[in-house]
Amino acid sequence: MSRPLSEELALQHKVLHICLSRGWGGLEMYPVRIIPELVRQGWRAYVLTLEGTRLAQALADSKAVEVRSVRSPSRALWQLPALVRWLRRRGIGVVHCHKSSDLRLGALLKCLCPELRLIFTDHMGVTRPKHDPYHRWVYRRVNRVLSISEATLARNRKAFPLPASRITPLYLGVDTARFTPRLEAAERQTLRDDLGIPREAVAIALPGRLTPGKGQQVLLDAFMRLVDAGDRQSHLVLIGGLEAGEGGNSTFIASLRQQVTERGLQDRVTFTGFRRDLARLFEVLDIVCVPSRNEAFGLTVIEAMAAGKAVVGSDSGAIPELIGAGCGRLVDPQDPAAWAATLRELRDAPALREQLGTAARRLANARFTLAKHVTGLRAVYEDIDQPWR
Template identity: 85%
Template sequence: MQHKVLHICLSRGWGGLEMYPARIIPELARQGWRTYVLALEGTRLAKTLVDGEAAEVCSVRSPTRALLQLPALVRWLRRIGIGVVHCHKSSDLRLGALLKRLCPELRLVFTDHMGVTRPKQDPYHRWVYRHVDRVLSISEATLTRNRQAFPLPPSRITLLYLGIDTADFVPQLDAAARQALRDALGIPRGAVTIALPGRLTPGKGQQVLLDAFRRLVEAGDHQSHLVLIGGLEADEGGNPTFIASLQQQIHEQGLGERVTFTGFRRDLARLFEVMDIVCVPSRNEAFGLTVIEAMAAGKAVVGADSGAIPELLDAGSGRLADPQDPAAWAATLSELRDAPALRERLGDAACRLVNARFTLAHHVTGLRAIYGDTA
């Protein structure tokens, strides 16, 4: 008989946290777990999961509505025979704790995707976390903070790195298709492409990378092209005010033909095939999913030397730079721009590293072991 787990993610956003259930559900199924999901009506997460491999997606209009439907949710859990509830937002733990209180046989798991920023020692959080069987930290950086912040013994806070299906990032395009994609993106032939994938928000580092790119151009760089990958609208994860500021700077600096905004894309793995250098200058990544995706694609990666990114890259597989120092980024990009053989060596090493440490199968095997403690 298959084990069964309910994932609760009552978020209206669309980032790594929200994408996580959809990403792991197929692998959970391959490893013998049947997955159910509770999400908000009309969200991108709910729409994505309806067409995915979840056994059932239950939608509610709001988190408050979910609380009001608590008796029905308890009956649903018991009828289906769900043994584990896995929450992904701290605000969803209130519902998870109530479910655990009414169904003591449940195992309640919480993944801290964001990295806690303040202590959770007040009476409310002590009550909530009393019902949590395991908190999963996605990096050593967050593990340290979590063990200081959460009202739990260290043994109930576990490190479990995220993972990806590296097969998705194996190159698939032939030379003609790659050139066609570059042309469609407005990348000049022969240009060295510098890419930053991620939400267009201040914390993701587009500003520091743009400042570094401007330094390259002012120093005489005529061959680099900057590509900013990410949604331009709020419902795609973008910050329209911030994006407008970037676009204004690009116009004022005369860089309009040197910078491409791709907008929201579903083909990131294919975009990586036409990029030469991938940058992740986020100041405080709790993990760095984009880093390992670019590594799996065999790209030369430059990451911020803060947060969890230094846990993913070393000197043999990539480069690190201060996320608040455009000059440091410009120097690192200049080094890689002029050294295609070095970019290839770093990309090859990065690909080997991610396949050894950060695969989806490895992550779900660890997750299944945690679920199975009492399942």
């Protein structure tokens, strides 16, 4: 006897996200960001994660998702029969993995439940070939690999043992409405005061984990070049956690702080620590910098664009795909002198900053919305061919 249509639809519209990571970066935040929109578009979401992680905590009070936690990735493997029963009781038809190491569990679930569609998003950008026997066994069971940029797509099609047709590009997206300015003038001034930004200063900021790869050092070097050239107008804001549990590199952070102190720039450089109000922080910044050496995507770039900021990004990785002509500036991530020159140009041209920010917001709303990303994701879940642009 065939299932009723309503039951078939229920099976088609349930997805399990697997993210067995103890970190807290873009990869781990991804389910938190997309699930509300996924639910709005008609899907029921489930998440398998590790006990006590930031991801588990972030989802704990959500009514939009059911969370199942395990103590370790190996414990998840021991619980495989129970996980299969859990999947089948709930009628889950799609499993979406976000770490390559989680694909082992996904592939085993697919072996036991051949009806599942197994999806993997490569958030990091693969760095070495995956053609050994183990990876061939795993990827034979993957229905689709999602590449988050053209930069990673080319590498993925070389590295993964899959036909090119099963490796699909899909840009990430953000809820652009969150970044629409909301603060009154007095509130913006209060926030700038709290951050130690002088009233007439041009605030230059870098939001992101404080680690060498994110480029804080090259930006600090560029800022010190401005100071050496007589700049008394600019103020540098480094936004990101200062503890290891918040994604920071303590040795690197100590080095940055020491350089600031040795140059007597404590009043001109702000370390904000981890902030949950980035959308509001953007309102009091003038220039947003993303000097990462090799971003697989660059979520901060599109967030700053959605906020209408003038963005300076690295001319490397995926960032050039995001910053369109007339929306910002691109600079070599290893050239502090070039960064200083670009910052000087934008510092002295408020009308240009506004022009670039307006164009950036327009582009973000056209290409990088969360709704657009989830619509593309649903097409992958439902196995519908769809142009990605």
